Amino acid sequence: MIPIAGVVAVMVVTAATLAIGAFGLRVSRTTSDFYVASRSVGPVANASAIGGEYLSAASFLGVAGLILARGADSLWYPVGWTAGYLILLVFVAAPLRRSGAYTLPDFAHLRVESLHTRRAASVLVVLIGVLYLVPQFQGAGLTLRALTGAPSWVGAVVVAVVVLLNVVAGGMRSITLVQAFQYWLKLVALLLPISFFLVVWDGQGSPGTGRLQVTEWVEPLTGPHALYLTYSLILATFLGTMGLPHVVVRFYTNRDGRAARRTTVAVLGLLSCFYLLPPLYGVLGRIYAFDLVRDGRTDSVVLELPSRVIGGPLGDFFTALLGAGAFAAFLSTSSGLVVSVAGVVSQDLLSHRFDGVAAFRMAATLAATVTLGLTLVSSGLAVAHAVELAFAVAASTFCPLLLLGIWWRGLTAPGALAGLVAGGGLSSAAVTATMFGVSAQGWFGAVLTQPALVTVPLSFTVMVAGSLLTRAQLPRHLSQTMVRLHAPEHLSLDRGSYHPEKTTVRRRKRPSGAV
């Protein structure tokens, strides 16, 4: 492998990202520009941007790696990440857009009208955001190592710096364009090489199929506790998507609730095209790069395949292309996460001391630095599994908050708070233990590695029970809020006076001529 090609690829993606970001710099003016691009983004660009932001290191590298290592059961990761958008579509997309909330804490505040619940939601956004960021930085480290032989921390630092430059300079407007571009880059970067590999494999007379006939790899549900683990994974991915901070903030960029639905279907289409590809890399990896399983380096399979299957200058070109796609994945997901975490931190924790834009920049820097530190000390779980754990926390907290908040009038502030604390506390305890390499035997061990099937029903139960016990404390503007969430926008009805920029705790006025 020639390091030059890989270095050039990474530099090109980085430069393109920063250039498009700089283009956005000229139009970012106010706080709402930073958070949500002022809703001036077209539907195609918006759907591509959502796809680009969502397809992270876990999708680009991790899925293929897990399929190489574990086989059929891992097919549920990409299926679940796509189905999560369908669940989001049917329960959350239009009402969330109609709520007018920028962030999940905004939604919590609007619906249950309590600052305590809002703060709990803010803490959870930061927690989920950081859990999701760590594997992105980790993926960047292993990619740069595979491309150039540099130590793992170099890639993590590069991604952190580029994301910060981009986010701090332009905010959401610039990353919307960056991410729309990165979806297509990621798709082409996977599609082109795999087409060649399949032709080459076919031309060689389809060798290596013997390695695919291993029962515990090719057949699902062969390991211990397999049924529990599979359903827990399904629950986490199907229900977790709606609770991811960087996904939710995107809905504000749609014109109205109807557009939010249509954009979500477009996203389903884009994800469906993309997720056909990573499993093919996993299967070909089984044939050409089986030694990665033995070395525990399965997350690199996407990057290793070109040199194993083709080699020569064409192989180098494909390695560089895949490296570029992988870097696009880290940069786009990390940017989205840093923006949404920084939005929440600056709004709820820093806004009484600094003005909007300065608080946002400070919070972004803080988020990236903390994540970088955690990446260097975490135990290096498989990238896709680490990301899925962030989904488990989201499914155990924001999923019940959104579903009950939108569809059940009975949700009260104390009930919501109790559910967030119970579901969030237990799931994040399990997830943190797993991320730092704690493991246990038997059923307890299975629950630790995939907590969702236990913590999601628990969180729902606590929220419902808590709300029933505090029935007298229904929010004052509940009826207007329900009208706001469900009535189409063109009807002139009283939807209450909620506006995210005005309701925040001691929020300052918009900065006038900043940036």
Place this chain on the structure above:
Amino acid sequence: MSHGAAPPRRERVTGPRRAAGRSRRMSVPSEIDARTPLGEVYMQSLVRSQLRLAVGVVLLLACTLGALPLLFWLFPALTRLHVLGIPLPWFLLGFVAYPFLLVVGRFYVRRAERNERAFTDLVDPQ
């Protein structure tokens, strides 16, 4: 001349009807805004129809995609079937699942927009 003829006509036509209309009923939007029992019924009908649709979609998903692990676990022979040379679980989860999700999504959007049109016709018939 016409000035002299107009006032009596105005009295006869608009006066009594306006009073009767007011006492009989308010417009649907103001029923909703004033949170009258009737207004709440209108809102609930919208929320219920959308919730029924959403729950229907989730049940469909649970009985198809969601039932696969249970089926494979109860009937392991299924996992050894092949379609186009590909083992059944790989075929279903690697290829069929995606177009299926997309079709269900499109179906949902059509039905959800239809529910909203019905609500709009009820609330604001113009």
